[in-house]
Amino acid sequence: xxxxxxxxxxxxxxxxxxxxxxxxxxxxxxxxxxxxxxxxxxxxxxxxxxxxxxxxxxxxxxxxxxxxxxxxxxxxxxxxxxxxxxxxxxxxxxxxxxxxxxxxxxxxxxxxxxxxxxxxxxxxxxxxxxxxxxxxxxxxxxxxxxxxxxxxxxxxxxxxxxxxxxxxxxxxxxxxxxxxxxxxxxxxxxxxxxxxxxxxxxxxxxxxxxxxxxxxxxxxxxxxxxxxxxxxxxxxxxxxxxxxxxxxxxxxxxxxxxxxxxxxxxxxxxxxxxxxxxxxx
Numbered sequence: 001x002x003x004x005x006x007x008x009x010x011x012x013x014x015x016x017x018x019x020x021x022x023x024x025x026x027x028x029x030x031x032x033x034x035x036x037x038x039x040x041x042x043x044x045x046x047x048x049x050x051x052x053x054x055x056x057x058x059x060x061x062x063x064x065x066x067x068x069x070x071x072x073x074x075x076x077x078x079x080x081x082x083x084x085x086x087x088x089x090x091x092x093x094x095x096x097x098x099x100x101x102x103x104x105x106x107x108x109x110x111x112x113x114x115x116x117x118x119x120x121x122x123x124x125x126x127x128x129x130x131x132x133x134x135x136x137x138x139x140x141x142x143x144x145x146x147x148x149x150x151x152x153x154x155x156x157x158x159x160x161x162x163x164x165x166x167x168x169x170x171x172x173x174x175x176x177x178x179x180x181x182x183x184x185x186x187x188x189x190x191x192x193x194x195x196x197x198x199x200x201x202x203x204x205x206x207x208x209x210x211x212x213x214x215x216x217x218x219x220x221x222x223x224x225x226x227x228x229x230x231x232x233x234x235x236x237x238x239x240x241x242x243x244x245x246x247x248x249x250x251x252x253x254x255x256x257x258x259x260x261x262x263x264x265x266x267x268x269x270x271x272x273x274x275x276x277x278x279x280x281x
Contacts (some may be wrong), residue, residue, distance in 0.1 A: 001114070002016075002109060003160070004107050004108075004111055004157075004161055005168070006109055007107075007157040007161060011065055011076060012079070014158075015053050015076050015078075016078075016079075018266060021056070021265070021267065024265070024266050024267060025263075025264065026262070026264075026274065027261070027263075028052065028264065028265075029057050029059055030173075031261045032057050032146075032148060032275075033059040033063060033069055035117060035197070035258065035275055035277075036144060036146050036195060037062070039144045039193040040066055040143070041191075042068060043066075043068040044064075044143075045067050045068060045119055045143035045192075046067060046068055046142045046143050046144075047063060047067040047069065047070045047071065048138065048142040048144070048145045048146045048167050049068075049070070049071065050073050050074075050146065050183070050187075051103060051148050051149065051150030051153065052072035052074050052079075053076060053083075054077075054079045054082055054083055054084060055072060056085035057143060057149070057258075058083075059089070060083065060086060060091075061089050064094055065210065067094075067144070068094065069095075069096060069244075070094060071096045071097075071098060071139070071142065072084075072095070072096070072097050072098070072100050072197060073098045073099070073100060073138060074101065074103075074155050075102060075103065075144060076100070076101065076277070077097075077099035077238040079099075080097040080099050081097070081184070082171055083097070083207045084097055085270060087088050091188075093103050096136070096165050098170075101123075103134060103154065103180075104130070104154045104158070104179065104180075105127070105128055105133055105134050105176075105180075105183065106175070106235075107132050107157070107161075109126075110158070110161050110172075113162075113168060113244070114162050116167075116168070116170075121152070123175070127182055128182065130179040130183070131179055131182035131183040131186050132186065132188075133135050134183045134186070135186040138142035138187060140187040140189075141186075141188060141189040141192070141258055142188060142189060142191075142192065142194070143188075143189050143192040143193075144188075144192060144193055145188045145195070146194070146195040146197060147180065147184060147186055147195065147196050147197060147198075149197055149198060149273065151177065151196065151197050151198050151233065152198060152199050152230050152232060152233060153177060154174060154176055154180065155177075155230070155231075155232045158172060158173060166276065168251075170236075173231070173232065174241075175230050176232075177238070177241055178241055179249075180247065181196070181245070181248055182245075184196065184215075184278065185280065186232065186246060189202065189228065189280065192280045193278065193279050193280060194277075195275055196275060196278065197273060197274075197275040198230075198273065198274065198275070198276075199224055199230065199233060199272065199273050200220065200223065200230060200260065200271070200272045200273065200274055201228060201229045201230055201233075201271065201272055202270070202271055203262075203269075203274060204224070205223060205228045205229070206219065207223075207226075207228075208218075208220065215274040216259065216260045217260065218252050219260070220260045220274065223272070224236075228252060235257055235274070238276060239255070242278070251280060252278045252279060252280060253275050253278075253279040253280075254279070257276055258274050258276075259274070260274040261274075
């Protein structure tokens with residue numbers, strides 16, 4: 001089994017292991033569903049969710065009551081089948097699943113690249129090619145596209161396959177984020193809205209004395225200032241990518257950053273989460 005195949009197997013195992021913890025996701029599920037619903041403009045809108053997995057972070061029936069179509073995309077076909085089984089037959093007629101889809105846009109090449117079997121030209125073209133490949137696999141464009149804590153999962157897989165000491169790791173890390181943001185742009189209809197929801201850090205990174213119910217906006221500000229956040233989730237890093245990349249600066253209008261919230265991922269893990277709202281020009 002290749003290292004990429006091993007990562008995919010671990011992701012499927014992670015989705016399977018989370019099955020007993022539906023109730024733990026309640027607060028995160030409700031918060032994220034409200035955010036997505038707020039992006040809807042009319043009853044005919046179509047929604048696409050990237051990295052849906054078990055969809056424990058989505059109130060599917062509520063979303064299906066609002067949107068004309070809901071499309072769930074993931075690398076794990078079994079997880080999407082389980083999500084689909086939770087909705088009523090009537091609502092399920094407007095729920096579409098797409099799997100397996102490599103939402104990194106690059107994992108099929110990653111082990112070759114790790115062996116340095118890549119040219120500078122191929123590396124520079126990778127974000128555009130990856131976003132184009134993902135968009136071609138889906139029936140877009142959509143009115144609303146949501147990436148649901150997927151970016152850090154993709155980055156973690158990259159770290160495990162390539163390793164942070166590899167001479168291409170920093171470049172691939174940045175190109176992976178760029179590919180993901182360009183994918184959001186490619187899938188979102190002009191006049192629509194993309195949402196990048198991402199976990200900022202695990203609760204283990206919280207400073208002592210944060211308490212069980214900390215002031216989350218203040219906590220986020222403190223953690224970002226101290227650099228105690230996942231690199232790819234740093235809001236300033238994402239803002240720079242959005243403004244510096246000519247494709248993204250043309251595609252999206254001024255972004256908005258939501259206030260953070262807590263994601264209880266099972267009985268033990270907690271993450272601080274926030275979202276970028278990206279209006280498509």
